[in-house]
Structures are given as structure tokens and as C-alpha cells.
Amino acid sequence: MKKLINSPENVVREALEGIALAHADRVRVSLDPFYIVRKDAPVKGKVGLVSGGGSGHEPMHGGFVGLGMLDAACPGHVFTSPTPDQMFEASKAANGGAGILHIVKNYTGDVMNFDLAADMLREEKIDVASVLTDDDVAVQDSLWTAGRRGVGLTVLMEKLLGAAAEKGADLANLKTLGDSIRATGRSMGLALTSCTVPHAGKPSFELGENEMELGIGIHGEPGRKRVPIAPADEIAEMLMEPVLSDLPFKHGDNIILFVNGMGGTPLIELYIIYRKAAEIAGKHGLKIVRNLVGSYITSLEMAGTSITALRADDNLISLWDAPVNTPALRWGV
Amino acid sequence: MKKLINSPENVVREALEGIALAHADRVRVSLDPFYIVRKDAPVKGKVGLVSGGGSGHEPMHGGFVGLGMLDAACPGHVFTSPTPDQMFEASKAANGGAGILHIVKNYTGDVMNFDLAADMLREEKIDVASVLTDDDVAVQDSLWTAGRRGVGLTVLMEKLLGAAAEKGADLANLKTLGDSIRATGRSMGLALTSCTVPHAGKPSFELGENEMELGIGIHGEPGRKRVPIAPADEIAEMLMEPVLSDLPFKHGDNIILFVNGMGGTPLIELYIIYRKAAEIAGKHGLKIVRNLVGSYITSLEMAGTSITALRADDNLISLWDAPVNTPALRWGV
Numbered sequence: 001m002k003k004l005i006n007s008p009e010n011v012v013r014e015a016l017e018g019i020a021l022a023h024a025d026r027v028r029v030s031l032d033p034f035y036i037v038r039k040d041a042p043v044k045g046k047v048g049l050v051s052g053g054g055s056g057h058e059p060m061h062g063g064f065v066g067l068g069m070l071d072a073a074c075p076g077h078v079f080t081s082p083t084p085d086q087m088f089e090a091s092k093a094a095n096g097g098a099g100i101l102h103i104v105k106n107y108t109g110d111v112m113n114f115d116l117a118a119d120m121l122r123e124e125k126i127d128v129a130s131v132l133t134d135d136d137v138a139v140q141d142s143l144w145t146a147g148r149r150g151v152g153l154t155v156l157m158e159k160l161l162g163a164a165a166e167k168g169a170d171l172a173n174l175k176t177l178g179d180s181i182r183a184t185g186r187s188m189g190l191a192l193t194s195c196t197v198p199h200a201g202k203p204s205f206e207l208g209e210n211e212m213e214l215g216i217g218i219h220g221e222p223g224r225k226r227v228p229i230a231p232a233d234e235i236a237e238m239l240m241e242p243v244l245s246d247l248p249f250k251h252g253d254n255i256i257l258f259v260n261g262m263g264g265t266p267l268i269e270l271y272i273i274y275r276k277a278a279e280i281a282g283k284h285g286l287k288i289v290r291n292l293v294g295s296y297i298t299s300l301e302m303a304g305t306s307i308t309a310l311r312a313d314d315n316l317i318s319l320w321d322a323p324v325n326t327p328a329l330r331w332g333v
Numbered sequence: 334m335k336k337l338i339n340s341p342e343n344v345v346r347e348a349l350e351g352i353a354l355a356h357a358d359r360v361r362v363s364l365d366p367f368y369i370v371r372k373d374a375p376v377k378g379k380v381g382l383v384s385g386g387g388s389g390h391e392p393m394h395g396g397f398v399g400l401g402m403l404d405a406a407c408p409g410h411v412f413t414s415p416t417p418d419q420m421f422e423a424s425k426a427a428n429g430g431a432g433i434l435h436i437v438k439n440y441t442g443d444v445m446n447f448d449l450a451a452d453m454l455r456e457e458k459i460d461v462a463s464v465l466t467d468d469d470v471a472v473q474d475s476l477w478t479a480g481r482r483g484v485g486l487t488v489l490m491e492k493l494l495g496a497a498a499e500k501g502a503d504l505a506n507l508k509t510l511g512d513s514i515r516a517t518g519r520s521m522g523l524a525l526t527s528c529t530v531p532h533a534g535k536p537s538f539e540l541g542e543n544e545m546e547l548g549i550g551i552h553g554e555p556g557r558k559r560v561p562i563a564p565a566d567e568i569a570e571m572l573m574e575p576v577l578s579d580l581p582f583k584h585g586d587n588i589i590l591f592v593n594g595m596g597g598t599p600l601i602e603l604y605i606i607y608r609k610a611a612e613i614a615g616k617h618g619l620k621i622v623r624n625l626v627g628s629y630i631t632s633l634e635m636a637g638t639s640i641t642a643l644r645a646d647d648n649l650i651s652l653w654d655a656p657v658n659t660p661a662l663r664w665g666v
Contacts, residue, residue: 002525002545004602004638006564011601014565018604021611022626058600192335212335231339232347266596266634267391268344269337271351278354293355293660295628301599303634305337327626331663 001196003301008198012055012077019062023327026066033083035090036062037072047165047174048072048094051103051158052087053110054079056197057218060155060297063328069162070103070326071096078197078300079219081109087117091126099127099171103157103178105150106134129171131178133157135187135308137246138215138223149217152260152308153185155296156320159329163322181310186243189223189306190235191216191262195299214238216262218299232269236276239307244284249309251285256320258291258308263298265305270294273305281309290320296328334529336634341531345388345410352395356660359399366416368423369395370405380498380507381405381427384436384491385420386443387412389530390551393488393630396661402495403436403659404429411530411633412552414442420450424459432460432504436490436511438483439467462504464511466490468520468641470579471548471556482550485593485641486518488629489653492662496655514643519576522556522639523568524549524595528632547571549595551632565602569609572640577617582642584618589653591624591641596631598638603627606638614642623653629661 005011013031020029027036035052042048051061052074061073071094076082091100100121104114111132118128133150142149161178169177191213194203204220207213212230215223230238249255259274261267274293281288289312297306312320323332338344346364353362360369368385375381384394385407394406404427409415424433433454437447444465451461466483475482494511502510524546527536537553540546545563548556563571582588592607594600607626614621622645630639645653656665 002542002562002636004525004565004568004598004606006566006605011605014608015601015604018606018608018611018626021621022604022607022624055601056599058604063600192337209335229335232337233339235337263599264597264634264636265337266389266631267396267628268348268388268633271348271355271391272339272344273337273351274355275347275351278351288354291355293351295600298599300601301597301636303335303597325664331658331666333664 001201005198011198012075033086033089035072035074035086036065037093038066041071041094042096044096045098046096047098047171048096048100049162049165050091050094050100052082053105056300057297059328064158064326066326068166068322068324069158081113084113084116087114088120091121095126101174102130104130104132105154106132106147107144127171129175133182135185137186137242138188143221151218152187152258152297152306156256156310157181160316160319163319185310186246187306187308188239188243189216190214191302191304193303195220195302232272233276236273240277240280243307243309249286254287254289254312256290256310256312257288259293260297260306261295262302262304263295264301264303277307289317334534338531344531345408366419366422368405368407368419369398370426371399374404374427375429377429378431379429380431380504381429381433382495382498383424383427383433385415386438389633390630392661397491397659399659401499401655401657402491414446417446417449420447421453424454428459434507435463437463437465438487439465439480440477460504462508466515468518470519470575471521475550476554484551485520485591485630485639489643490514493649493652496652518643519579520639520641521572521576522549523547524635524637526636528553528635565605566609569606573610573613576640576642582619587620587622587645589623589643589645590621592626593630593639594628595635595637596628597634597636610640622650
């Protein structure tokens with residue numbers, strides 16, 4: 001295991017300390033329990049957006065805390081759900097009096113713990129709603145889920161709902177908007193290599209020199225099948241076709257297209273994937289109105305990519321373009 | 334070799350096509366010869382900033398083309414200098430009538446070819462100056478250089494000179510500013526793994542399971558020494574101490590601190606390095622006034638990191654904060 005770490009047990013705490021030092025202009029960090037909150041939280045009269053999940057997917061979610069995106073994020077240990085206590089404290093720190101919206105990726109532990117945290121918040125008379133992401137078309141149920149897994153759409157969800165909350169949308173409207181984003185976004189991923197969880201010390205799974213895992217989960221959970229390694233254009237097709245046919249996206253749709261790197265894949269390769277994905281979108285009569293290319297929801301040092309498509313009307317485009325000021329996404333500010 | 338590519342010979346062209354599709358709002362791409370130019374180039378009356386070098390270091394340089402940074406970038410094949418012809422055409426496309434500044438990393442091929450391109454431009458009565466980066470303290474001469482290599486400081490140089498050019502600085506002033514940035518910035522890097530050049534098909538060098546290469550070059554050139562793998566805090570010290578003592582940085586200096594990933598290292602690890610690097614800077618009495626954490630000058634999928642420190646006065650801070658709108662760095666716009 002070759003990593004820039006000190007010890008497996010301190011990875012999350014030390015990374016949080018680094019984030020606190022690097023981004024004190026935008027966020028504050030709590031180390032007991034672990035959470036990251038925007039510097040000016042709670043923002044009075046604004047719905048507080050809170051997400052979280054296991055660490056190892058950076059910059060998600062901590063890198064998305066700040067103006068125009070999340071109010072708070074709670075990181076669990078690597079690939080481990082945060083606790084209800086973390087979610088509760090993060091939500092209280094983000095509570096500006098207009099309620100809390102939890103953005104929850106569909107993994108059993110995350111869903112259960114956010115439910116418990118919501119109960120705790122309601123006992124304190126804080127309004128809570130939640131939006132789920134379950135955009136991964138690769139598999140129906142999986143090792144860690146009932147239903148589909150929440151993956152790349154989460155990044156877009158956090159940006160779009162964050163912009164809406166900043167503009168003053170109330171809790172009910174944010175919930176409705178989030179549900180509609182959930183309903184119209186789809187993703188699928190692929191791994192060329194495994195990743196190594198620090199405290200495990202060895203790769204989560206094994207892939208042969210000429211194999212890749214199609215439909216990989218962001219924790220290395222099995223996907224659809226293991227297939228021989230293929231050229232980038234074929235890989236883009238293997239991901240785009242299931243994504244586009246699942247919704248289905250229709251001729252004339254406007255979409256936001258997100259080509260994501262899994263953590264160990266360099267940017268030059270993501271642009272080669274984007275090139276073909278955009279061509280495929282065009283062949284389907286889809287117009288890419290906005291895009292994102294980079295490693296935003298990762299699986300430690302896994303090599304691979306995922307593609308997310310989201311149907312986007314003028315409202316979503318305007319929310320996408322709205323100012324954002326987080327460690328990982330910033331524009332207009 | 335596991336990469337998201339179609340064929341080694343098409344990597345650069347196809348990545349450029351992807352960049353053209355993804356970032357048509359900010360840049361235009363020429364495929365014959367290869368260069369990337371900001372969409373509104375040439376900007377009349379503004380000095381044109383042009384850089385370039387071998388591909389494989391993305392997002393550098395193409396990802397830094399746009400308002401407030403480079404006017405044009407010319408990518409060579411992977412780890413191969415671009416040709417004088419490319420540099421000449423890119424410079425002409427960026428020429429708004431106030432002269433051209435070449436930002437050149439100190440590698441023998443780059444230096445020679447930018448010199449030839451400058452001669453060609455002068456024959457067309459275009460004023461040209463150049464600024465060199467040679468910030469890598471690891472080794473004096475190396476496989477591909479006379480003198481020190483140009484590495485991470487190049488990213489900061491392009492941002493700062495880009496902002497100054499946008500504010501109307503003339504060619505002579507930009508050259509002076511660039512030389513002073515060159516004189517006050519230092520870097521050093523480290524590799525945990527090798528990288529594989531696509532057309533070579535095998536790793537550029539071999540590192541044992543428990544080895545790392547201290548002072549690595551961005552093409553995998555040998556560094557200072559091969560040492561046993563160490564905890565992140567020790568790695569941060571192995572990089573920071575030579576960087577800080579070389580200039581030397583002095584108690585009371587303000588610095589911009591840049592912790593860079595080599596391409597295959599996930600962000601969570603870079604924050605662990607940043608944490609210790611910031612602590613070491615503090616112990617030396619340095620104040621970090623701005624920072625950058627992420628993979629901005631990479632070596633394909635190499636795992637590793639580099640650290641760059643630059644002494645920063647109020648003028649540089651203000652240039653750092655100025656608006657930038659490129660594929661890889663964006664704020665204020």
C-alpha cells in the first residue's frame with residue numbers, strides 16, 4: 001500500500017485538519033464529531049443543506065461546502081457511513097431557522113443514519129426533509145444497497161439545490177426540486193484498477209492486467225460484469241448507452257454531462273472519454289448545455305471513470321450558472 | 334498498460350478534441366498544428382501570454398488558457414516538446430499587437446524550440462520576450478536540462494502574469510515581474526509510483542513496493558535519491574526543508590503554498606500533506622497568504638506530490654485574487 005498518509009486510523013482527521021488550514025476563508029471544521037460547515041453558518045433564514053457519507057470520495061462532500069452549495073458535510077471513516085450524531089451536529093450547525101435538507105446517497109448505512117438524525121432534529125423542533133440519489137443504472141440491488149446506488153448525480157444535485165437554497169427556495173420547494181433532479185439523472189461507472197482502503201491495507205478486489213469492471217460502485221462493489229479492457233471510445237459507449245436508454249433521454253433533450261474521474265485517472269484520459277460521450281449524446285439528438293469534467297466523486301486511487309447525464313431545463317441551467325464558492329467548485333465569486 | 338485511450342498515437346489529438354467540445358465557451362482548439370487559444374484571441378492591445386510543453390501534465394498548460402491566464406498553449410506529444418512551428422502559430426493567434434511573452438519551463442527541447450519560435454516571430458516584426466521557470470531544487474542538471482527543471486512554479490507564474498497582462502502590463506513589465514517570480518519560487522516533488530508513457534507501453538522506471546523517489550522530475554526523471562517509503566509527515570518535511578532552505582525563505586515572509594498531486598494521487602492524501610506543510614511553514618515563521626491544493630501539473634497517472642512555495646507581496650496577492658476563467662482554474666467570473 002503506497003499512500004501519502006501517516007496511519008490508517010488518522011487519515012480522515014488529518015485530511016480534515018488540512019482542509020481547515022487550506023480553506024479557512026470558506027469553511028470551519030469540527031473534529032469532534034467530524035463535520036465541515038460553511039464559515040458563515042448558520043445563514044439566517046436559509047434552508048441548511050447537509051450531506052455526508054464515507055470518506056474516500058474527495059472532494060465529495062467536504063469540498064462542496066460553501067456559498068451556493070452545501071452548508072455542511074459529515075465525513076465518515078473511509079467507505080463507512082457517518083454516525084447519526086455527526087449528522088445531527090452538522091445539521092444543527094447549519095440550521096438558520098428555515099429547516100434542514102439532507103442529501104443522501106442511497107446506501108443502507110447512510111439512509112438509516114440520516115433517518116435517525118432527522119428524528120433527533122425533529123425532537124428539537126427543526127424541520128427536516130431529505131432527498132435521495134440513486135442514479136447508478138449499473139445494478140438494481142447491491143452489496144450495500146436496497147435499490148440503486150447514489151453516485152455522480154449527487155455532485156450535480158448539491159450544486160443545483162445549493163444554488164436554489166441560496167436564492168431563497170423553501171424546504172418544500174427544495175425537496176420537490178431535488179426529487180425531480182433525482183428522477184431525471186442517470187450514471188454509470190467503470191474501473192480499470194481497484195483501490196486500497198487504508199485500514200485494510202490491500203486492494204478491495206482484484207482485476208487482471210487485461211480486465212476492467214463495468215458498472216463498478218464507488219466503494220469497489222461489483223458492477224454488471226468483468227470484461228476485457230477496451231478502447232476509450234468503446235468504454236464511453238458501454239457507459240453512455242445504459243445511461244441514456246434507462247431514463248430514457250429523448251431526442252431534443254438538453255442535458256448536463258458530467259465525466260468524472262475515479263481518483264487515479266489523469267485528466268487527459270477524461271477528455272478522451274468526454275470527446276466520445278459528447279459524440280454519442282449528439283447522435284441521440286441530445287444537446288449538452290453544460291458540462292463538468294474532472295475527479296469530483298472518487299474512490300480513493302481507483303483508475304476509472306463514470307458518466308452522469310441530467311436532463312436540464314432553463315431553471316437548472318440558471319442554477320448551475322449561479323455563483324459557487326467551495327474548495328472544489330468555484331465560479332462567479 | 335491500463336488507460337482510457339484509443340491508441341497511443343491519438344492520445345493528444347483526441348484529448349484536444351475533448352477539450353474543444355467541453356470548453357468551447359472559453360477556448361478554441363487548432364489541430365494542425367496543435368494549439369489551444371482563448372476564444373476571444375487575439376485581445377487587441379494586450380500582451381499575448383503563450384506557454385507549452387509536452388503533454389501528460391494536464392491540466393497544464395491547455396487547462397490554463399482563458400481570461401486572466403494564458404492566451405495560448407501548445408501541447409507536444411506526451412513528454413515531448415512542441416515544435417517551433419506550433420509555438421509560432423500559437424503566438425500569432427495570441428498576438429494582439431502588444432507583443433508576446435513565452436513562459437518556458439527549463440527543459441532543453443522547450444528552451445531551444447521557444448527560442449526558434451521567437452526568432453520566427455521577430456522576423457514578422459512581433460516583439461517577443463520570454464520568462465523561464467527553473468524552480469525544482471531537487472537536482473542541478475538533469476537528464477533533460479542544463480540547470481534546474483521547471484515544475485510547479487509554472488502554474489503560479491501563469492496565473493500571476495496572466496492577471497498582470499489582463500490589467501494592461503506591457504511586455505517589459507511582464508518580463509520583469511516574471512523574472513522576479515522565477516527568483517522567489519522553489520519546488521520539489523516525490524513519486525510513490527512510476528507512470529507509463531502511452532507509446533512506450535511500460536512504466537518509465539521501476540520502484541520497489543517499499544520505495545519512493547525523492548526529487549522526481551515530472552517526466553519521471555531521476556531525483557535526488559530513492560528512499561524507503563515514509564509517513565506523510567516525513568514526506569512533507571523531506572520536500573519542505575529543501576524548498577524553504579534553498580531560497581532561503583525568511584522569517585516573516587508571506588508565501589503562496591501549492592501542494593500538487595502528480596495525477597494518480599487522490600485529493601484526500603494531498604490535504605494530509607498540506608496539513609504538515611502548513612505546520613512546517615508556520616515553524617519557519619512564514620505566513621501562508623494564499624494556497625492551491627490539487628493536481629495541476631501532473632505526470633500522467635504517477636502517484637506522488639510536489640510542493641511549491643513562492644514569496645508573495647501585496648501585488649502578487651492581488652494578482653492571485655484577480656478573476657480567472659480557464660477550464661482548470663476559475664474564480665471571480
